[in-house]
Amino acid sequence: MKVDKNLKKAISTTTAIIIAVVIIIAVVGGVAAVVMTSHKPTTTTITTVVPTTTTVTTTTTVPTTTTVTTTTTSSSTTTTVTSMQVTITPPNTSQLVDVYWTAAPDALDPATGFYVQDGPLFAALFQPLVEFNGSSITSIVPVIAQNYSTSNYENWTFYIRQGVHFADGVQVNAS
Numbered sequence: 001m002k003v004d005k006n007l008k009k010a011i012s013t014t015t016a017i018i019i020a021v022v023i024i025i026a027v028v029g030g031v032a033a034v035v036m037t038s039h040k041p042t043t044t045t046i047t048t049v050v051p052t053t054t055t056v057t058t059t060t061t062v063p064t065t066t067t068v069t070t071t072t073t074s075s076s077t078t079t080t081v082t083s084m085q086v087t088i089t090p091p092n093t094s095q096l097v098d099v100y101w102t103a104a105p106d107a108l109d110p111a112t113g114f115y116v117q118d119g120p121l122f123a124a125l126f127q128p129l130v131e132f133n134g135s136s137i138t139s140i141v142p143v144i145a146q147n148y149s150t151s152n153y154e155n156w157t158f159y160i161r162q163g164v165h166f167a168d169g170v171q172v173n174a175s
Contacts, residue, residue, distance in 0.1 A: 129158050144172065 107113035110122045129145040142148060146161040164172040 103115070103117050105113055105118045105121050106115045107118065108121070108125075110118075110126055110128075113122065128143050130140045130148060131143050133139045133141045142161070144161055144164050145158040147159045148156060150156045158174075160172055160174060166172060
């Protein structure tokens, strides 16, 4: 099978154009990536002007026993420029920031949910009667409960703090 010279030339020209387009797209993409990821900090210049005065006294003795005193006063201004870079960016309100686990919780009820990923969810949604003491993990402190007691470590009595209300306005009570 014979391939026409013009067909070979057309194929090689088309291939060259495709390669050139791919290279141009890669270069434009690389430049765009560098431009988008580079930080352009705002530069703030603080100028301080410090005035100074210098007094120079010169005494010259002339052989004819005449003393000439010359006083020269000069004034100069020193400018100190301090350059500081400050970058201030507004929050991106169009982007959702997900700060939770990737696994779903097994329950939305603290009485039945026992997975590790349930803990932060329960802490964000519910306020407990008591919680662990921040300085000692072996002791607990009252939160909604004002106080609590037990006689046998099987039955517990919680005294609810006054003035605690649910989100809908209903006062918390023992029932």
